[in-house]
Amino acid sequence: MANPLFSVKNLSKVFPGKVWALTEVTLTIFEKESLVIAGSNGSGKTLLLRILTGLAEATSGEILFRGRPLAQTLPEIRHSVGLVFQDPDAQIVGETAEEDTAFGPQNLGLPKAEVETRVKTALTALGLGEKREFSPRRLSGGEKRRLAIAGILAMGCDTLIFDEPFANLDWPGVKQVLESIRKLKAEGKTLIILTHELEKTLAYADRLVILHQGAIRDDGKPAEVLDRLDPAYGVRDPRSTYASVEDCTWLTE
Template sequence: MIEADGVTCRFGGAAGGAEGDAGVVAVDDVTLSVADGEFLVVAGANGSGKTTLVRSFNGLVTPDAGTVSVNGTPVSDDLVAARSAVGMVFQDPRDQLVAATVGADVAFGPENLGCSHAEIDRRVEDALAAVNMAGRGDDRIAGLSGGERERVAIAGALAMEPDHLVLDEPFTGLDEPARRSVLDRLRELHAAGTSVIAVTHDLRDVLGLADRVVGLSAGRVAVDDAPRAAAEKLPGLDVRVPASFDFGETGGPTGREPGEPSEHETGGPTDQ
C-alpha cells in the first residue's frame, strides 16, 4: 500500500524559506492511499500537481510537509525499498533511459536487484514483448523514435516487477498497436495483483480500467470517487473524459465512441 498523509510540496522560494517567499505550492496538503492491487487514475490539467504527487511515492520528490509510506515503511527511511516497490515511468523517456541498447536499458533495474542472468533474460524478454519490441534488444537507443523510446521506458519499469507501477501520461507518442499492447499489459498486471497508477489529463484509454479516480486541481484533491461518479465531475477540471465507456467484465474500453478513430488515425501523437 502507498499512503500519503498531508503531503505538501513547494518549488522555488528563497533559501531557508524566507518569510514572504515560500515558493510555489505544487501539492497542497494531500492525503490519500493506494491499496494493493488497485488501479488508480490520477487526473488533472497541466500544472495541477499530479506528477509532483506521484514522484513523492518513491522519493523522487521530497515533501516539504507530510509523509509518504510504501508497504508500511516511510519513503524517507528506505529509498531503495521504495524505489524497488514503486516502478515509475516518466512522461519524457529521456529522463530515465540509461544504457546504449534496448536490452541493456531494460535489464538495468533487474541487474541492480541482484537477479540471476536467467531471471534478467526472462524479465527483459517478457517486458519487451509487452510493448511490441520483442527481438529488438540489440537496437541502439540513439536510433529509436520518440515513441519507441517511450516503449523502452515502460518495458524497463515492467522488468522490475514492482508492487506498484506509476505511469505518467503513458500513451503519449504511442502508435495504435503499442497503445493496445500496453493497455493489455496493464490489464494483466492489475489482474495479477499489481497496483497501477496512471497519471493523465486524458481518460479515454484508462477510465474503464480504473477502480478509482482522483482528480487534482491547484495541488488539491478535488475528486475522489469511483469511475462512473468521477466521470461526471472531471470535465470541470479541464481533463478529457470519453463520451461513452464500458465498465464490463472485460476490463473496459478504449474509451471511445463506436467507430471513433484513435489519435494516431486522426493525426494526433504518433510513434515518431
C-alpha cells in the same frame, strides 16, 4: 479491506516565491488497486508521484509506505515500486534496447538466465523484440516510451506507476501498453496511472482521483467521479464519446 500502500496526509509542496504546487494532499493508495490520477497540465501529478517515490521532497505533511515513514523505506521502494517517467529520455541507461531493459533486473541481483528471460518477455510484450539490438537513441519517441515501460516490467515490481504512458504512442503502441496494464492488473499488481487521456485507461481503473491546481478535488469510483466532474478541472469525460466506462477500451477495436 485492502492494506494501505501509501498513506499521504496534509502533503504540501511550496517552491521558492511561494508557489504552492501541492496543497494539503491527503490520499491513501491501497495495495492491489488500479488508481488513475487525472488533472490538467501543471496540476501536480508528476510532482506528487516524485515525492511518493523519494525523488523530490515535500515541504510539509506525512507520508507512510506500508505503515512506515517514507524516509525509512526508500530502499524498499526502489525494489518494489517501478516508476515509468513521463520523459523516457530520463530513464535510458543502456547502449542497446536489450541492455537498457536488463539494467533494472540486473540491479536486483537476479541470475543471468532469469534476466534474459525477463528482458525478452518485456521487449516482446511492448513490440520491441526486433529492435533489441538498436541503440535507444535511434528509437522513435513512441518506441522509447515502450522501452522505458519494458524496463520497468522486467523488474517485476509489485507496484507500477505510469506517468502519461500514452504520450507519443500510435494505436498499436497504445494497445501494447494497455495489454501490459491489463495483465499487470490480473496479476494483482498495484497500478497508479497519471494521465489526462482518460478514455484509454478508465476501463481498467478501480478508482479515479482528480487533481486540480495542486489539490485533490475528487476521489471515488470512476463513473461517479465523472458524473459530478467540474469542467473547470480541465479533464474531459470520455463518456461523451463512449457509451459507458466499460466501453472505454481500445483493446476490442
